[in-house]
Amino acid sequence: MDFTFDARTEELRARLLAFMDEHVYPAERVAHEQRGRLASPWETVPVVEELKAEARRQGLWNLFLPDSEYGAGLTNLQYAPLAEIMGRSPQLAPTVTNCAAPDTGNMEVLAQFGDEAQRKQWLEPLLAGEIRSAFAMTEPEVASSDATNITTHIERDGDEYVITGRKWYISGAMHPDCAVFIVMGKTDPDGTDIRRQQSMVLVPRDTPGVTVERAMQVFGYEDHYHGGHAEVVFDHARVPVSHLIGEEGGGFAIAQARLGPGRIHHCMRLIGMAERAIELMCRRAVSRDAFGKALAQQGVVQNWIADARVAVEQLRLLVLKTAWMMDTVGNRGAHTEIQAIKIATPRTVVGILDRAIQLYGAGGVSQDFPLAELYAGARTLMIADGPDEVHQRSLARRELKKYR
Template sequence: MDFEFDATTEDYRKRLLAFMDEHVYPAEDEYHAGGDGWEAPPVLEDLKNAAKAAGLWNLFLPGEHGAGLTNLQYAPLAEIMGRSPAIAPPALNCNAPDTGNMEVLAEFGTPAQQEQWLKPLLEGSIRSAFAMTEPQVASSDATNIGTRIERDGDEYVINGRKFYITGAMNPNCKIFIVMGKTDPDADRHVQQSQILVPRDTPGLTIKRGMTVFGYTDGDHGGHAELLFENVRVPASNLIGVEGGGFAISQARLGPGRIHHCMRLIGMAERGLELMCRRALERTPFGKPLAEQGVIQDWIAESRVRIEQARLLVLKAAWLMDTVGNKGAHTEIQAIKIVVPQTVEWILDKAIQAHGALGTSQDTPLAHLWVSARTLRLADGPDEVHKRSLARRELNRYRSRQ
């Protein structure tokens, strides 16, 4: 693995860093002051137009639909966006869950599905959501999903309940990719399918927005509880084939975990920067915080942990590009385990260094910490990834006995 950025990556990095300085950071106060309801603040549209003009649009998506970057090329760009995670990703049309949904439609969607839904998503004119998690079952095991998707002539009928569906409260969220069971009697990994459900479909009720550690995440479109009661959509709305839902979700999650983890690295860098600035500005008990041994320990430890985490994520991205997602499975699970925990620790120390200010809305630290803590659950909890990783490690030795 070559540790030097190639010319394409370096060009995008320079332009993105300039964009952050010129547009994103100056807009943070206005953005977080809030818009109305569940919609993103109006300043986001200005940022999106500026990103398009700067050629910084759909950077996450490989192939003809996006910028054509590899995972390794995109990773350092996602890190830069992570320094302002609520603003930079949507400003560049690189925000979840739209990124994963666009990847699904680009890889598995029919030409008609791509024309109707992928095209406006790529343009940034609509938003989308991915409806998988359910309150009644352990959704960390996707084979548990209980929502039913049943064929009835030329239609599918959907019944079930979902919750914590990110982005669904935003009225501009026009399409849901819904995961449910089409054949409960099939092998457990081919019971599920994914299907497109437009927001205005009769029988779909958006019941409420759900908070995350007290935050509504309103500027991110919130996280909704959904009810599907005899929701009917054309059979042509099925993505891929019946029974292909689990495989599609696995294909969707691999790149998404790289994106999340690199954005987390950027969040950690922002936290460390704020901690250092705070340490140099404050003087308790007769000397600056920066001269207190415990603060120096936090700063040094933070730098070491960031460098370790970044190298592991870049290795995972490189393997995804060279041997595929399956070949990078161990590293993808490893970063999902270690990076959120690492960043949570760093942000906790940054909050501690700020005292009461660190818990307030006057710095980004509290919200960054909540994001890092939440990502220890999103895309699968730590324990599930450890279980799978341990089994794979043990299997290496079982084969030798």
Template structure:
């Protein structure tokens, strides 16, 4: 396995690194000021739209899509170091490059399973960054870590589907630019195979019966830049039967296809978050004195920084291996590695951020530094796209099978 970056990746890394330094990072404070001055905190600040225009002009657009027809045509191995860079500014950089969840996963679904009409109506505007979208899967009344528990009903009624159910933590739904939901629910609850009971339908936001009720906070944060995480009720919302995505009973399989790339994208960005934390730790340690000497001279601080560097290098190698396997043997062949990075990366990055917070003292938990919000984001990713325990259960089952006698 050769993980040396090829010429195109190096070119894009340099271009993206320059864009982040000169445009994105300085825009973080500007975006905060603009958002605070707006009537609604959910409206995208003007500076973000300016960043999107610049990124598209630089060719830093839809980098996540390996399909050259719709995206940049990069492999997972080529995209990994680019996604890592965007993790340095998770609030602004992914959106600026049109590489932010949940739109990325939704575009992948539409590109893979959408009809030509569905792609014209929704994929094209998403690819152009004109609208946002949401993926409505998680429910408050069941253990949604087991997708077969989902209770939302999608019932065929003549030429329409009727959607009824309550969802929550539906990312992006508070943003007024969110124009469509991909809703997962049960079309065939009587099917013997519990993984063939679910389907997905496209539900426009303005459909009667769609109620975006409230924003859900995440450790006290509302994630304004990605459109929040909403509670959404579908109260007999009717859509044409042509809004079915894929086939009836294919919802579970499509969800798995969507979540695989999403998990590795999150892990790529988490490494970038860790790199920013290390940078802040080093700056803080060398500019603050305690007990008669710079904090950088304290043995425990040096251990924190050294351990963080080791962890990041380990994680990066595992993520790159996973990306390489996804490119060479497919997502199914990389199943073990995808689950491994989903378990290992958020855990380690939470630890790194926790030490960075500790080093910054009161500043670490304040709004004056990005560390508290980065910590909340990383900690949440131990739940998003499947909690640790679900991946551990599956990974252990596969490992035990390898060592079963006979």
């Protein structure tokens, strides 16, 4: 395993780092101030559109998509350090480079499983940043950690599918530019193979019977930049049969294909969040005095910073190994490593952010610094894309299988 960055990665890193310093970090406070003046909190703040135009001008656009026909054509190993950099400003940087979830996962699904008409209608405008999208999988009435529990029905009626169900925490659904949902539901609820009961269909947001009922908060945050997280009702919503993605019964497999890259992308960005936290800790530690000496001279603060550095270096190596394996043996071959990073990265970064918040005191939980919002995002990722305990269960079973 050679994790040395190649020439293309180094060139993109340099451009992205400069873009962050010159445009993204200065825009964080500007975006916060502009949002306070909007008629609706879900509108896009002007500085985001300015940054999107600049990112496109600089060629820092769709970096996540390995398919060179549609995206930058980077490997997971090449994309890892770029996603880490974007993770340092997770509200702005992924959005303005068109590398934000859930659009990234939806574009991957359409590129891999969509037909020509679906790619023309939905993938192309998503790649251009002209529309946004949402992925509707999680439901409030069942334990969605087990995707076979999904109760939403997708019933065929002639040349149409009729979708009935309730979804929640549907990321991106509150954004005014959200034009389409990828909805997972059951086309064969009584099928003998529980992993062949589900299918995925494309449902335009303006379809009669689709109601976005409310925005869901995450630790009090509404996550405006990513289009929020909504509760959505599908009440006999009808779409043409041509809106089926792949084949009937293929929804579970598509979901797994979608979630593998999504999980590692989250972990890449989480490392960037941890690096931002370490930077903020160090700046605070050398600029504040308590009990007659700088915080940087307090032994407990030194321990926090040292432990954070060690943890981040360990996580980065594990994520890079996982990226390398996904590139060389595929997502299925890297299954154990994907689960390992999904377990280790959020919980470790949550701990680092917790220490950073403690170091900042009241400021750490305020809106004046990014730490509280970073913490909310990182803590959520211990649940999103499968809670830690599900991955631990699966990983342990695989380990135990060697000894049976």
